[in-house]
Amino acid sequence: MEQHCSFAAGNVEDATFQDPDAMRHIRRAHKRKTQLQYPSPPVEAATQSAKLAALHARLYLPSRLPLQTLARTLVDASADSNVDFNNESLATLGHDLLANYTSEHLICTYPRLPLSVTFAAMYAYVGPKTLAAISKEWGIDNATVPGGEVDPGFLQFQRVAPGTAVEDISQLKSSRPYADQKKWRMTVSSKIFYDDEFGDAIKGSVALGQGVTEETARATFVRAVLGAIYLHAGRPAAKRFFEQHILSRHLNVSELFNFSQPARDLARLCARENFEAPVAKIVSETGRKSRSPVFVVGIFSGQDKLGEGSGSSLMEARERAALSALKGWYLYTPLNPRVPSSMEEEGAAPWKPAHIDLGEVIV
Amino acid sequence: MATSITMPKRPFLTLPFLLPSLTESLSLGAVRHQSSYRRTKQRLRVKPDASFGPSQQGRDQIIYNPPSSAPKFLPANDVRRAMRPATAAAATTNVSELPSVYKTQPERKYHLTPEDVEEIRKLRLNDPMTWSRYSLAKKFECSPLFIAKVCGASPEKKAIQKQVLEAVQSRWGPKRRMAREDRKLRREAWGRDE
Numbered sequence: 001m002e003q004h005c006s007f008a009a010g011n012v013e014d015a016t017f018q019d020p021d022a023m024r025h026i027r028r029a030h031k032r033k034t035q036l037q038y039p040s041p042p043v044e045a046a047t048q049s050a051k052l053a054a055l056h057a058r059l060y061l062p063s064r065l066p067l068q069t070l071a072r073t074l075v076d077a078s079a080d081s082n083v084d085f086n087n088e089s090l091a092t093l094g095h096d097l098l099a100n101y102t103s104e105h106l107i108c109t110y111p112r113l114p115l116s117v118t119f120a121a122m123y124a125y126v127g128p129k130t131l132a133a134i135s136k137e138w139g140i141d142n143a144t145v146p147g148g149e150v151d152p153g154f155l156q157f158q159r160v161a162p163g164t165a166v167e168d169i170s171q172l173k174s175s176r177p178y179a180d181q182k183k184w185r186m187t188v189s190s191k192i193f194y195d196d197e198f199g200d201a202i203k204g205s206v207a208l209g210q211g212v213t214e215e216t217a218r219a220t221f222v223r224a225v226l227g228a229i230y231l232h233a234g235r236p237a238a239k240r241f242f243e244q245h246i247l248s249r250h251l252n253v254s255e256l257f258n259f260s261q262p263a264r265d266l267a268r269l270c271a272r273e274n275f276e277a278p279v280a281k282i283v284s285e286t287g288r289k290s291r292s293p294v295f296v297v298g299i300f301s302g303q304d305k306l307g308e309g310s311g312s313s314l315m316e317a318r319e320r321a322a323l324s325a326l327k328g329w330y331l332y333t334p335l336n337p338r339v340p341s342s343m344e345e346e347g348a349a350p351w352k353p354a355h356i357d358l359g360e361v362i363v
Numbered sequence: 364m365a366t367s368i369t370m371p372k373r374p375f376l377t378l379p380f381l382l383p384s385l386t387e388s389l390s391l392g393a394v395r396h397q398s399s400y401r402r403t404k405q406r407l408r409v410k411p412d413a414s415f416g417p418s419q420q421g422r423d424q425i426i427y428n429p430p431s432s433a434p435k436f437l438p439a440n441d442v443r444r445a446m447r448p449a450t451a452a453a454a455t456t457n458v459s460e461l462p463s464v465y466k467t468q469p470e471r472k473y474h475l476t477p478e479d480v481e482e483i484r485k486l487r488l489n490d491p492m493t494w495s496r497y498s499l500a501k502k503f504e505c506s507p508l509f510i511a512k513v514c515g516a517s518p519e520k521k522a523i524q525k526q527v528l529e530a531v532q533s534r535w536g537p538k539r540r541m542a543r544e545d546r547k548l549r550r551e552a553w554g555r556d557e
Binding site: 254255257258259260262275279280281282283297298300301302303304305306311314316317318319320323324327328329332334335355357 | 434435436437438441442443458461462463464465553554555556
């Protein structure tokens with residue numbers, strides 16, 4: 001057949017194999033058919049995606065990190081169970097890096113922080129909720145349903161069925177004896193040994209076909225990005241990425257405290273450190289006989305004022321003063337704190353040991 | 364076309380809020396907006412802290428902002444320990460002159476013997492209704508806290524006390540209950556420094 005027939009105008013059956021438009025259509029249909037048999041987008045699709053290139057540029061990722069790996073970080077294990085194509089291994093690496101960098105930062109900056117506050121600060125810096133928020137700030141959208149034909153710039157995961165109890169999705173994998181006894185008392189120090197970096201019980205991965213929550217999938221993605229940067233661009237780039245995206249977020253550590261008996265704790269602290277016993281003294285007051293009095297109470301150890309607090313009753317002012325004194329103790333920061341991983345930098349000064357003392361007051 | 368003016372169903376005089384009120388004009392003389400405003404303004408006119416003011420040209424000034432934590436808490440090898448100025452030490456010399464939070468300081472006697480402690484435990488266990496913490500403290504001339512440290516209440520006494528508390532609380536109305544709950548919440552907020 002000699003006659004030229006465009007695909008847009010006529011019908012496809014009339015076209016020949018010499019016809020470029022028809023061939024393009026056939027190739028596209030064929031490609032789509034092959035794509036559909038995979039659970040996640042094929043590797044070649046990564047270079048075609050505008051979303052992925054935009055994300056790479058937006059995050060200012062190192063050029064040594066290829067788009068193909070960035071596409072892989074967006075595929076959750078619930079979307080593609082093949083470990084060669086999902087982000088599980090990258091996320092494991094990224095998770096360990098995040099936990100390491102954050103914990104060394106917290107411990108070296110606040111060497112006296114109580115363990116429960118350290119856990120809370122860890123959760124605030126690199127907990128799943130924070131990581132999910134970070135991924136939203138990066139402009140990551142979810143794919144409605146994962147599949148091979150989806151643009152690789154979307155986050156791909158299978159959602160949990162509505163009505164599923166989220167706590168029961170993954171089995172408990174804790175090595176703690178009697179870990180399933182929820183009501184038993186667990187000491188804070190035992191959490192270092194048995195539990196994860198946030199002081200929560202370690203859970204296993206989700207069973208196949210169960211799906212994950214959006215928060216989990218997003219957190220896994222952010223961890224995988226850090227793991228990918230570490231693998232392709234090395235430690236300094238990973239550290240820089242961590243500082244720019246995680247440490248740059250403001251966290252007021254002094255708001256994480258919750259004391260039940262600050263005055264008693266302060267008395268214990270002074271006895272332990274051989275300071276004179278703390279004495280509460282009224283620094284100033286107004287309206288003692290009125291409906292809304294204000295007392296300012298200072299806590300003194302010898303001639304030194306340890307803390308000051310104000311309140312509408314003497315007890316409140318005293319408690320607040322003791323609390324401010326305790327915060328002064330706990331939130332001590334050495335001058336120019338350094339972290340162990342700073343020794344990996346080129347030309348780093350010789351390591352001086354981080355400050356360690358008795359720290360937390362145990363009553 | 365509808366009429367533009369609709370007649371009110373009720374006469375005008377029965378709707379007194381539409382009329383200019385007489386009371387307003389009378390009360391105007393009693394409220395002193397202008398002068399009280401000026402007074403308030405004057406009281407709030409406090410000289411700002413030197414740290415916030417513009418730096419004085421050609422004249423040196425020292426602004427000392429004390430550290431956030433007590434210098435006593437700095438470890439021995441911290442250089443900031445030596446930076447404590449003499450003025451700060453001089454300012455707190457009158458600690459003993461400041462009034463105490465408590466009216467009387469409890470006198471510590473340390474007079475109870477192990478036999479006394481045994482006696483306390485026996486009394487509290489055998490006859491908890493007579494020998495409460497406070498009556499024991501009075502008898503042995505110590506604080507109720509010391510009694511609590513030495514021995515706990517028996518489970519029966521705890522159950523009775525719980526019933527008593529429930530009976531008392533059942534008589535509370537919504538106002539008192541809410542006030543009590545609010546007080547508890549405020550007390551918890553102290554520990555979070557809110």
